[in-house]
Amino acid sequence: xxxxxxxxxxxxxxxxxxxxxxxxxxxxxxxxxxxxxxxxxxxxxxxxxxxxxxxxxxxxxxxxxxxxxxxxxxxxxxxxxxxxxxxxxxxxxxxxxxxxxxxxxxxxxxxxxxxxxxxxxxxxxxxxxxxxxxxxxxxxxxxxxxxxxxxxxxxxxxxxxxxxxxxxxxxxxxxxxxxxxxxxxxxxxxxxxxxxxxxxxxxxxxxxxxxxxxxxxxxxxxxxxxxxxxxxxxxxxxxxxxxxxxxxxxxxxxxxxxxxxxxxxxxxxxxxxxxxxxxxxxxxxxxxxxxxxxxxxxxxxxxxxxxxxxxxxxxxxxxxxxxxxxxxxxxxxxxxxxxxxxxxxxxxxxxxxxxxxxxxxxxxxxxxxxxxxxxxxxxxxxxxxxxxxxxxxxxxxxxxxxxxxxxxxxxxxxxxxxxxxxxxxxxxxxxxxxxxxxxxxxxxxxxxxxxxxxxxxxxxxxxxxxxxxxxxxxxxxxxxxxxxxxx
Amino acid sequence: xxxxxxxxxxxxxxxxxxxxxxxxxxxxxxxxxxxxxxxxxxxxxxxxxxxxxxxxxxxxxxxxxxxxxxxxxxxxxxxxxxxxxxxxxxxxxxxxxxxxxxxxxxxxxxxxxxxxxxxxxxxxxxxxxxxxxxxxxxxxxxxxxxxxxxxxxxxxxxxxxxxxxxxxxxxxxxxxxxxxxxxxxxxxxxxxxxxxxxxxxxxxxxxxxxxxxxxxxxxxxxxxxxxxxxxxxxxxxxxxxxxxxxxxxxxxxxxxxxxxxxxxxxxxxxxxxxxxxxxxxxxxxxxxxxxxxxxxxxxxxxxxxxxxxxxxxxxxxxxxxxxxxxxxxxxxxxxxxxxxxxxxxxxxxxxxxxxxxxxxxxxxxxxxxxxxxxxxxxxxxxxxxxxxxxxxxxxxxxxxxxxxxxxxxxxxxxxxxxxxxxxxxxxxxxxxxxxxxxxxxxxxxxxxxxxxxxxxxxxxxxxxxxxxxxxxxxxxxxxxx
Numbered sequence: 001x002x003x004x005x006x007x008x009x010x011x012x013x014x015x016x017x018x019x020x021x022x023x024x025x026x027x028x029x030x031x032x033x034x035x036x037x038x039x040x041x042x043x044x045x046x047x048x049x050x051x052x053x054x055x056x057x058x059x060x061x062x063x064x065x066x067x068x069x070x071x072x073x074x075x076x077x078x079x080x081x082x083x084x085x086x087x088x089x090x091x092x093x094x095x096x097x098x099x100x101x102x103x104x105x106x107x108x109x110x111x112x113x114x115x116x117x118x119x120x121x122x123x124x125x126x127x128x129x130x131x132x133x134x135x136x137x138x139x140x141x142x143x144x145x146x147x148x149x150x151x152x153x154x155x156x157x158x159x160x161x162x163x164x165x166x167x168x169x170x171x172x173x174x175x176x177x178x179x180x181x182x183x184x185x186x187x188x189x190x191x192x193x194x195x196x197x198x199x200x201x202x203x204x205x206x207x208x209x210x211x212x213x214x215x216x217x218x219x220x221x222x223x224x225x226x227x228x229x230x231x232x233x234x235x236x237x238x239x240x241x242x243x244x245x246x247x248x249x250x251x252x253x254x255x256x257x258x259x260x261x262x263x264x265x266x267x268x269x270x271x272x273x274x275x276x277x278x279x280x281x282x283x284x285x286x287x288x289x290x291x292x293x294x295x296x297x298x299x300x301x302x303x304x305x306x307x308x309x310x311x312x313x314x315x316x317x318x319x320x321x322x323x324x325x326x327x328x329x330x331x332x333x334x335x336x337x338x339x340x341x342x343x344x345x346x347x348x349x350x351x352x353x354x355x356x357x358x359x360x361x362x363x364x365x366x367x368x369x370x371x372x373x374x375x376x377x378x379x380x381x382x383x384x385x386x387x388x389x390x391x392x393x394x395x396x397x398x399x400x401x402x403x404x405x406x407x408x409x410x411x412x413x414x415x416x417x418x419x420x421x422x423x424x425x426x427x428x429x430x431x432x433x434x435x436x437x438x439x440x441x442x443x444x445x446x447x448x449x450x451x452x453x454x455x456x457x458x459x460x461x462x463x464x465x466x467x468x469x470x471x472x473x474x475x476x477x478x479x480x481x482x483x484x485x486x487x
Numbered sequence: 488x489x490x491x492x493x494x495x496x497x498x499x500x501x502x503x504x505x506x507x508x509x510x511x512x513x514x515x516x517x518x519x520x521x522x523x524x525x526x527x528x529x530x531x532x533x534x535x536x537x538x539x540x541x542x543x544x545x546x547x548x549x550x551x552x553x554x555x556x557x558x559x560x561x562x563x564x565x566x567x568x569x570x571x572x573x574x575x576x577x578x579x580x581x582x583x584x585x586x587x588x589x590x591x592x593x594x595x596x597x598x599x600x601x602x603x604x605x606x607x608x609x610x611x612x613x614x615x616x617x618x619x620x621x622x623x624x625x626x627x628x629x630x631x632x633x634x635x636x637x638x639x640x641x642x643x644x645x646x647x648x649x650x651x652x653x654x655x656x657x658x659x660x661x662x663x664x665x666x667x668x669x670x671x672x673x674x675x676x677x678x679x680x681x682x683x684x685x686x687x688x689x690x691x692x693x694x695x696x697x698x699x700x701x702x703x704x705x706x707x708x709x710x711x712x713x714x715x716x717x718x719x720x721x722x723x724x725x726x727x728x729x730x731x732x733x734x735x736x737x738x739x740x741x742x743x744x745x746x747x748x749x750x751x752x753x754x755x756x757x758x759x760x761x762x763x764x765x766x767x768x769x770x771x772x773x774x775x776x777x778x779x780x781x782x783x784x785x786x787x788x789x790x791x792x793x794x795x796x797x798x799x800x801x802x803x804x805x806x807x808x809x810x811x812x813x814x815x816x817x818x819x820x821x822x823x824x825x826x827x828x829x830x831x832x833x834x835x836x837x838x839x840x841x842x843x844x845x846x847x848x849x850x851x852x853x854x855x856x857x858x859x860x861x862x863x864x865x866x867x868x869x870x871x872x873x874x875x876x877x878x879x880x881x882x883x884x885x886x887x888x889x890x891x892x893x894x895x896x897x898x899x900x901x902x903x904x905x906x907x908x909x910x911x912x913x914x915x916x917x918x919x920x921x922x923x924x925x926x927x928x929x930x931x932x933x934x935x936x937x938x939x940x941x942x943x944x945x946x947x948x949x950x951x952x953x954x955x956x957x958x959x960x961x962x963x964x965x966x967x968x
Contacts, residue, residue: 240767
């Protein structure tokens with residue numbers, strides 16, 4: 001049996017039934033990584049020995065009949081910007097190439113509490129800036145559905161690994177679509193919870209008011225399990241919200257009778273691939289057939305979302321990335337003449353071009369004389385975008401739309417055209433600006449055999465309805481069972 | 488000073504708050520620890536870490552602000568102030584630009600019997616930076632190290648209005664602010680340890696003008712002596728520039744203590760653009776008005792009010808009140824002494840005089856003083872009853888101060904009790920007259936000045952223990968009949 005092909009909940013059942021051991025699962029996934037990662041290049045770091053050691057410990061507990069958390073013994077991989085104590089955390093950047101955090105991110109700690117098996121760290125666009133994972137300083141991750149194509153980004157390593165069965169579950173981060181867009185392009189499930197639902201402590205910051213950690217999984221059930229493990233207030237993160245966390249597995253029910261689903265006109269944009277639109281329209285019809293009420297809604301300020309995002313996110317990034325100065329840790333340029341020279345050379349050589357582009361954008365937007373016209377204006381538009389959603393959610397329970405306007409594009413296709421690349425996130429950015437929970441689930445393939453993602457966005461802290469909608473759709477379709485043939 | 492110009496000074500005072508832990512992490516605050524031992528990933532600015540506000544620092548800020556008569560707005564937030572420097576681990580300082588925790592206050596103080604009032608623009612809270620340590624002789628060494636123990640210690644910045652009109656006034660203002668912060672217990676204000684520092688904004692304008700002249704800013708001053716020197720230098724320098732027909736350049740200056748001059752650090756063109764924007768890692772704060780009122784009602788009596796009350800209640804002079812209320816602890820000590828002894832003026836003399844001298848000599852603070860108010864009151868009652876003389880009391884106080892024993896046991900153990908027995912004194916007087924016939928005759932012949940000599944001889948013979956009033960009386964009776 002190829003254990004690596006199973007979901008976390010399937011593996012859990014077999015583990016608890018005593019049919020398999022955690023070491024067997026771990027070995028199976030490690031062998032899969034060995035077999036396919038040279039093609040997809042999803043992993044920056046694999047911690048084979050640690051993984052097997054952790055698996056052995058869980059197996060001892062299983063044998064002794066000790067009570068264990070749900071995810072115990074299940075291999076999990078993390079996007080390489082979630083700090084892991086003693087394991088390199090590079091952000092796929094030269095400037096942090098050798099950085100080993102002396103602390104765990106809160107989510108890493110929570111997963112350790114679950115006694116998961118840590119497999120390794122996943123490739124990404126440098127500092128999560130990008131939509132294709134081409135901006136990694138180390139390598140370009142490939143889409144398992146077509147190795148000539150990008151997996152999406154910035155959590156491209158995570159999405160590709162899940163799609164290629166080179167990981168069971170993964171955590172990524174989503175600032176403008178960095179979980180949902182690669183999940184869509186790789187045909188898997190990816191969810192960004194409500195801003196404040198998951199602690200950001202130990203998540204290397206890109207844009208603090210937008211970043212949120214979330215799971216990438218093979219199905220909606222695994223997604224709910226992972227959410228249960230990582231959500232909750234954290235005294236180490238002032239922006240994490242002190243609200244009770246529901247048991248998300250309670251939302252794994254097929255029931256969307258009379259659920260009101262909003263379809264925003266503005267999300268079926270010009271330039272959208274017709275196959276993508278077709279699959280999404282079919283999915284909406286499917287949901288309607290399952291009892292949901294479909295309502296047209298308007299989110300009139302959506303067209304300003306990308307522009308707004310590309311002021312706010314780089315502005316915050318310009319400050320967040322100032323700490324990489326070569327003084328205390330990470331890369332420091334050699335042969336420098338003085339302090340300023342050290343700063344300049346360290347940051348010129350340590351950062352890739354997209355990161356530098358965004359630092360410059362953000363620095364400019366915050367500069368004296370420009371602040372009001374850019375940053376302040378963008379914050380005002382952000383409020384308007386939020387209000388659009390508030391009004392729409394008076395009429396509907398969830399909003400359904402495509403995740404990405406296109407399927408996976410070719411490697412190199414957009415690298416020289418940042419604006420085209422930025423538009424890749426046009427349908428995911430608004431949920432970040434409004435802080436809303438959103439999921440992307442597979443809803444079929446294009447004629448080129450590339451996955452299409454269906455995006456479901458919910459009210460603040462209403463992950464439950466999002467999960468229920470996604471689960472109902474998933475259980476009545478087979479899209480999530482489709483896997484690329486890598487061999 | 489050139490009288491053509493009016494001096495305009497405004498101070499930005501930075502005070503480290505006396506919290507036990509840092510502003511945004513749990514690291515301990517303490518002076519003198521080994522470099523980088525009071526640090527953690529948060530105050531080192533490691534990737535992915537987040538700040539969490541120390542509530543005690545907020546409380547101290549509000550307390551300071553209330554004592555400085557500031558308004559506390561209901562809503563406040565932090566901003567990021569961006570600049571690169573090796574002692575600033577995140578590449579930005581978490582500070583407050585818009586919506587500080589307080590604004591629109593004032594400080595009142597007396598300078599040469601005149602009441603002054605200086606506006607406070609705002610009091611805001613921010614984090615301190617680390618400290619650079621350079622090795623070797625400056626200019627020849629290319630190595631610098633950073634100690635981050637100070638990084639993230641809470642600082643309040645008290646931005647004063649340009650209401651000060653002379654260096655002396657600026658010093659008096661800074662002293663008043665220091666006293667207030669010490670009174671409300673939010674900062675130790677130890678200037679040698681850099682817990683209290685000031686940036687000095689100086690400009691001149693023609694007398695009678697209502698427009699401000701171009702100002703310069705002298706950065707990071709941490710002693711009254713150098714503040715005074717820098718201000719006096721800068722006022723004189725600007726006057727000379729103006730006198731020679733030039734114009735003052737807006738720039739940031741550093742004061743060279745050894746040479747006593749200011750030097751340019753950066754000019755207007757080189758001024759930083761700090762690119763402030765709201766700190767997204769900390770949610771805005773709503774300040775509970777009931778809590779603020781609670782803090783207000785918990786404030787101790789402040790220095791100015793205390794001085795006025797000391798004068799009123801105990802009939803002290805302005806000078807006595809000024810000295811005795813210099814710190815809250817000193818004033819508390821004094822009032823405790825008075826309430827135990829009922830001798831307001833005597834207490835003032837002893838506390839201001841001998842006790843203060845002993846404190847200064849030993850570098851001790853009054854709150855740790857081993858001679859307690861009870862000890863001092865007991866000593867005063869021994870003087871009052873004639874058991875010891877004022878002169879002997881000085882010795883007693885010194886012994887109380889060093890040993891913590893009470894006055895009575897010292898007097899008994901050391902045999903310091905005053906001799907007030909008339910027969911005993913009379914016998915000694917007879918001896919003295921016998922051995923000094925010359926001066927005795929002088930007195931008999933009306934040259935009364937010689938009495939002093941004879942009294943001195945009696946005191947000497949009794950090791951100072953004879954009651955000097957009695958000695959005087961008996962001598963006169965004996966020689967002048």
